[in-house]
Amino acid sequence: MVDGSQRYLLRSARKVSYAQGETLRAMSEAGIKHFSVLSYIEIDSHGVKNLGFIRKDSNNYLNCVTKGHSRVENGDAFELMQSFKTKSNDEDLFYWDIQMDENGCFSNFFYRDGRARVDYEYFGSLNVNPAFKGMFTKCMQFCDSEEEFNIVWAKMIDEFGLHDHSWLKGMHKYRHKWSTTFSTDKFCARLKATSRSESTNFVLKDGGNKTFTLFEFVKKFETIQKRWRTNKNEEDYRCRHTMPSIVVKNQPLLQHAASVYTIEIYKIFENELVNSLNIEFDSLPSLSGSVEV
Template identity: 45%
Template sequence: MISQFGLGDSSLSGHAKVPSLSIVEELKIRLGVGQVMKSTEDTYLLYCKYAHAKGFGVKKGDQRYFTGTKEIQAKEFECSCQGTKDEKCSNDRVPVYQKLITRTGCKARLRVGREKGGEWKVTRFVLEHNHEMIAAGQTHLLRSSRNISHAQKSTIQALVNAKIPLASVLSYMEDEAQGSEHLGFIRKDAYDHFCHIKKCTKIENGDASELLQHFVNKSNDEPLFYWNMQVDDDNRTFLKSMGGKQPETIFTDQCQAMMNAIDTVFPCAHHRLCQWHINQNAPSHLGSMNNNSGFKKLWNECMHHCDSEEEFEVTWKKMIDDYNLDGHNWLKGMYNLRRRWSTPFSNNKFSAGLLATSRSEGTNSILKKAAHEETRNMLTESFNSVAEKTITWLENLSIKDIIACNDLISSERNNQSTEEPLRNPLSIKSRGITNACIQRHWDEKSKKGKRKGKVETSNPIDVNGYVWKDFLHEKANPGDDE
């Protein structure tokens, strides 16, 4: 810790190092009355070195200014035990919490001053203390002996930005310094520093304003990045981001407010209710019917297995009549909403095979983990965390894309070697393959000016305007184009 303060420097204030003197005695000479100092800050640092070697803490005291100006004329640095405790509690009242008394009225201090326009000189140096000194093995814990350097702050910030927990970063730095006593600060200093940075950022810039500025900068760097802000209820930000195209199908739970809003804002969208939520809520409304296997069978048929609207009506009527449920209010409400949850009423509506909101709930769970507790109240950090997670998803998709392309090529070669026609190319394993893979293939061919026409096959599969079989053949036989 002593080396951090630069002790042992042989040339400060014109005094050469005397080998026979201890560090304390050497610093005492360099701080003697009449010694010239560069500035008040240099004086404070040198006095802290002396205090660290001696075993006491330092605090900044009073300062005087030249008359009529804000220019400092004199400044004092005092022992941290200077002053006495204020007696705020009356004698007849026992305080609930008794604080430790750390002020002993110590008079030890150092004062520097100067004439106007002159150099700084030590004008007073009181050496005597009225308390015991701190043990040598504990002086690194004194507040005046602790300081996080700019290099250390940069290192910590870089590692924290890489999503390494601050506690792990500090453990690493303590190991590198061969002990916390050589680090120059304690863990609380690091936590306080970063809490202060976050607080100042939110107060000075405003968390929402900072996020908007981040969006502006990102849109300037990435032309395809889109962002918008809804400033009132009349703006249609989502539709604008989607080029004015409304969603084909929207899944929600049984929220009447959501139903009304979707019918108003997206009148062309098919609003469906999550079947999982319906089945979760049903037991609280059905009572004794929950244990009736016959009723459950008819209920599941109405929900999943009817092939037409007519079949649904027949099955529903049978369920109501067989179990005398004609006056059941909840079932009446579900019947009125049948077009939003029963499969036969949505066969002609695109829904990608989904029947519930589980896909979005899984995504929400991942995003909540990405916006962890430390960044939950910081909008910009939360956005960056989610953006990094999205990049990871895209990278994983690209890996699956490459693997799927290789699988398709291998399957095509196997078909050719056995002289079996590729009757159904879509039956080939294609997990993870994307349209982008096929598009890239044809983009490369168009650059060469060798894009082929129609492939002679009995069952060509058209994907985005291109023939899938031709794509497989070309990928399996790259030498044909050369």
């Protein structure tokens, strides 16, 4: 006999209802942690005893829904390739390829959609040659004159055959906005934004874990990728149609920064500038000689 308080644990008494299953699926696909989803459904059911299933049942349900029997029978790599084939038939610019090892086993894969192809053609590869990186960095902040900038830039373009590179053409067109060579007439206290893009590990922290199959990881990454693109579109719209609020009104340097920077980068610059003004002198500054800060 099972105690009445434990009857909800009996296999015969447990079942994930259709409504509960849809909630599990939708919230999981949205990236909400499984524990949080269960807590929500438990509250909605007025207690764990009224839930109708246990954690194990919800895990089994999601495995069944997200993987499917054919995926288990045919193997994860096979299912991934089938997914790529379907996408390539539906999307003209979708491309994928796989690599096999010497034993004929699945080794690694590559894929990109049409949007990724357009981005690549505009921005180029993220794998930067060290020599190219060195010359580009020099153009950004270590050229003492416009003549030196032009010499280094021309050498970089010629050496790496980048005459038709659309992104670099755009960067050269707006060189006055990003190269310190052309801002010697503007006081900036040698301030530069030091924040970097979020690391790959950080932005993919919600992309799964080591127990994920290849197919599950790709689907999760596609969800993250859609969120990146949505956020970028929203930020582009915000920067094109609004101006950042300036902490010091009618301040020429901040007004200039607000006109050339995105809102996010402007806020970083403004914060750095304001913090730099909080200076304490060890001694009163003199009109001649050096000042210790």
